Amino acid sequence: MKPMRALALAALFLTPALATAADIDGSQLSVLWGVPFAGVLLSIALVPLLAPHFWHHHFGKVTAAWALAFLLPFAVVFGAGTAAAGFVHALVAEYLPFVILLTALFTVAGGIFIRGNLHGSAGLNTAILAIGAVLASFMGTTGASMLLIRPLIRANDGRRHVTHVVVFFIFIVSNAGGSLTPLGDPPLFLGFLKGVSFFWTLQHIWPETLFIVGVLLALFFVLDSWLWRASGERLPTDPTPDTPPQAFGFDGKINFALLGAVVALVLMSGVWKSDVQWDVLGTPVGLPGLVRDAGLVLVTLVSLALTPRQVHEDNQFNWGPMQEVAKLFAGIFLTIIPVIAMLKAGVNGPFGAIVAAVTRPDGSPDPAMYFWASGLLSSFLDNAPTYLVFFNTAGGDPVTLMTAQAATLAAISAGSVFMGANTYIGNAPNLMVKAIAEDRGVKMPSFFGYMLWSFGILMPLFIAITFIWLR
Template sequence: MRFLRSAAAAALACLPGLSMAADIDGSRLSWAWGIPFAGILLSIALMPLLAPSFWHHHFGKVAAAWTLVFFLPFAAVFGPAVAGGSLVHALLAEYIPFIILLVALYTVAGGIFIRGNLHGSPALNVAILAIGTVLASFMGTTGASMLMIRPLIRANDNRTHKAHVVVFFIFLVSNAGGSLTPLGDPPLFLGFLKGVDFFWTVSHIFPETLFLVGSLLAIFYLLDRWYYAKEGVLPVDPTPDTRRVGFDGAVNFWLLAAVVGLVLLSGFWKTPLGFDVLGTQVGLPGLVRDAGLIAITLISLRVTPAGVYRDNQFSWGPMQEVAKLFAGIFLTIIPVIAMLKAGAQGPFGAIVSAVTRPDGQPDPAMYFWATGALSSFLDNAPTYLVFFNTAGGDPVRLMTTLAPTLAAISAGAVFMGANSYIGNAPNMMVKAVAEERGVNMPSFFGYMAWSGAVLLPLFIVMTFIWFK
């Protein structure tokens, strides 16, 4: 290990000016630096509607173009050291671990095939949504989403209208279900790493979660029953009743447990060993986790019979789409996060100041909505950290005296990730899988019309009950 650290240091010494940490002072940035990030979001929202063929073939190039629109001027203004350090930090500390975890979960969950034909009645759909919601807090929203979305789509392949089923799946399994443990969603895991007790969240926002999940399941059942009674089912079921219900590729359940174990290990294992890469600390626990996840991915591909992937209609298309688009998002978001971290002195100072009451005490309602609004379009993990630190950053005080504030931050970051397709990574993955299976999913703004009509009224009710 000492030899590797020395070799790394020697290699970095050969890059003059780039071995410095990239420290961006967000208070010096203009809001104009956020234009590339806004551009990639608008591209995701509008181009599938305005130029669907072009977008389908070139979305990766569009994401790369917006990234260059940010990085080239940024390097010219702040210098290659700051730009290079920021790029390395975004890749090594955020994007690469993020995409490695997603690939592992996507591959392992894609290697589990629930055989047999489930019939997508309203009652069965509610049961699948409820099971996926519970699983999300134990195996993560991404793992639960990738495990449950395929059998849900196949169960409803004899339904005329099924986009609403996937929309509520995103609301519940890809977001709300991850609110009870640090395993569920990245913001809560970051809180856990900052010192928040593992079971604190389940003991403090369980009523809010129960209200949101119960309300969504009830609304969905009424809506799905109306569609079912109005349209019935197709005369011919695309999935015939020829096989008993069961699991193929069940070995991947053990690999899924190993993924969860590695994520937990990286949180519990504390050691100063690691590397400094252009100012970015790459710790040994994270390296072990990522290497383990890569190994699990390769093992899953090796031990899973090809027929399981074929039956699951598994392809790398959805994963490639998410990887390319989120690469652009993670890189163009750099100045936006820096401006938020600048607090009241930054361009977003009005937002940060709005969460404090005139007497200097934090306002839980404003924390809930500010964290949630930004988590709807930004990465909800750094958004959680921004407001965690804005509220003082002391985990002991936040878990006790300021418990309502921490509950509001946690709920806003997790629940409101469902407000848009880009609010949480599983949202985009589920959308891509559903579209690949022929589901006519709502557009970016069409989805937001659903979330605005269904979720926002529930969030308003929650504000008056728990965050006032």
């Protein structure tokens, strides 16, 4: 039986006597309910190392097994209604909008082929990373990553060392670059929906963003320049040699218009307010969100229909990376339900020590602790709900957070976005970029190998941000 079909059948079994998603009281949960979520993370981290062939063919089944390991016992202990409510809420309110947006961006960006005889020198690579950092805040980290990762890999396919190029790409384009607008990263978009003004993050965390992106670009340029000059760095044969027709340009230009449509749909869903909504097995679905998702599906289909086949062939476009992200995050979104509930319980929940740690003795919020707590949890949990947890922990009033507690909101925003780069699962584009790179023959670090890169390079920068801006 297909793993996703097993989950669907479990959902049908649990549907009778439905409760509401809000009925899950995290203060009453044991930390043992977090074991399936930890199992998903450890599977992603260890199985590709220990049994790569097995993981490549069965990661969907492994993820579904952990999801069922949470869902079925939860139904037995807390009732079918509560378990079904959590399942449907995770599916309808979080997972489907997430996957639909990612699919639209993946498809549209995959329909744009950047032509040109690009040579992966340190200067060109640094320029592409810098352009990607700017684009990430306006077309999303996913859109910018999917647009630029293929030409970047193609430009460097004549070099011996390419891993560091992709790792820094994840740091800069797939994460830090998306910190300036709600279009950049899901946590900021959720803040926008909660009432944070569109340009607030641009006004308040641009110094931190400029610092981390600037330092990373400088470090990358030094490292890449050293490798570029190394003996034997360039391979004797270039897999994509120069040919006269390869003048710089774009194929699949219709997708630029479709990319604009994606941005417009996302903005519309945040600005348009409507009282029209439907109850989907206990989860409210508003009209703006429904129109956005339907529009994104239409954009995806139009892109597939209008993009010339040659463009997809030139891009080596395939659905493998999107399928991997969709299957892995299905398990993550489901098994994360009790973990988020325990965090939402605040000081009364199993993770009360984490929540209490962000508050000073006088009761005021500690921006530095909010930065680290939201950031480190976002490295392993989905950063969107983690942002909401600490947004609500800090009071949840957007007006107060944008004014009197601006430092706290800035810390939550920066931590949730910046530290998504700490692990492959910290942000969805990380896994997508990794999958595309591996599909093109780039030897990417393991889960823990990547963390050696991220902790060694990023942690000193996060410490510097703490002492410069969050004291």
